[in-house]
Amino acid sequence: MSSTNASSDLSSEMEVDAFRRLFPLRFHERHLLESTCPDAKNLGKARDTTLALGTVASADGSDLAKIGCTTTLAAIKMEVMTPTIESPDEGCIAIDFQMHPICSPIVRPGRPADAAPVISKQLSDTILSSGMIYFKELSLVNGKAAWIAYLDIYCLDADGTLFDDALLAAVAAFSHLQIPVVSLNGDGRVVVVSEKDGGKLKCEPINKGKRKLKLSSVSFSLTCILHKNYMLADLTAEEESIMKTLVTVDCIALTRQRVKELQKVLNEAIFEIEGD
Known part of the structure; x- marks a missing residue:
């Protein structure tokens, strides 16, 4: 029976x-x-979301982000560069998103994933337009040296809401970032100071110790699908492939300091209008 x-x-x-x-x-x-x-x-109900900061020991900032099974690893390496003539007192960031065959059956070996450059551009546009990073804070010597933050994001498992997870990993990696100590060498060049060289410097370090990067806001996104009378969020890769109408909403959560600054600017603008 x-x-x-x-x-x-x-x-x-x-x-x-x-x-x-x-x-x-x-x-x-x-x-x-x-x-x-x-x-x-x-x-x-949403799928479980987890963050693991500092997952890459050799990086200056890193994070492993998971939304359901979707998993991305973000790592940041800081390097000294010569700033541009247009922005002599600002640093910059460079973002690269990568997908390998291990992350999804739709990514073929030997061929770049079609979605990778699209998500790279989305991430750059979202982070830059949000004003999350004060690029002047990445300046070292005006017109001569500044930081460039290389952010590499690797997709380990693509099971829906990939952009949401990649942005979450990127923001978490920047929040974990520790900017290295730098000093001027004998030739007047800015060099990164290792822990072993800390007591042998002939010149005073430009920054006394590692420091956090202050974020003026926190960006996050929500990807939804519109299907008939339904609006669905937190989708799997299977659901995304079947129901095609995707909509991604980018949101910005401002820090208290940033809110105060915006309020000050607004008050000054109101004062000028009333004065006129």
Whole structure:
């Protein structure tokens, strides 16, 4: 009797799996009618999100971010550069997002992932437009030396909401960033000071110790799918591939200091208008 039940259950599972493969959209729409996901998660509940700061010991700032199974690793390396003529008192950042075949079956070996440069551009645009980083804080010697932060983000598992997870990893890596100590050498060049060289410097360090990068705001995003009368968030890669209409909303959470600065600017503007 138990053998018959087991055989019946297996047959039923095979039928469900076959229906899911042959008619994926209808399969997911049936779950939408019951306000659930195929993994039994309620539509109003988000997948677990975790952050692990300092996961790369050799980096100046790093983080491992997970949203459900989607996993990205972000690492920052700081280097000294000559600032541009247009911005002699500012540093800069360079962002690169990479996807390898291990992260998704749609990424083929030997071929670059189509989504990688698109997400790289989205990340750069979002972080720059948010005003999250004071680039003047990355200046070392006006017109001669400044920091460039190389942010590399690696996708380890792509299971939906990839941009959201990559942005989360990037912001967390910047929040964990420790700017190295630098000093002037005998030729007047700015050099990074290692812990071993700390007691042998002929010149005073430009910054006495490692310091945190002050962030004026925190950027995050939410990717949703619009399908018929439904708006779904926190999607898996399967759901994204079936229901095509994706919408990503970028949000900015300002720090208290940034709010005060904006209030001051606004008050001054109001004062000038009233004076006129």
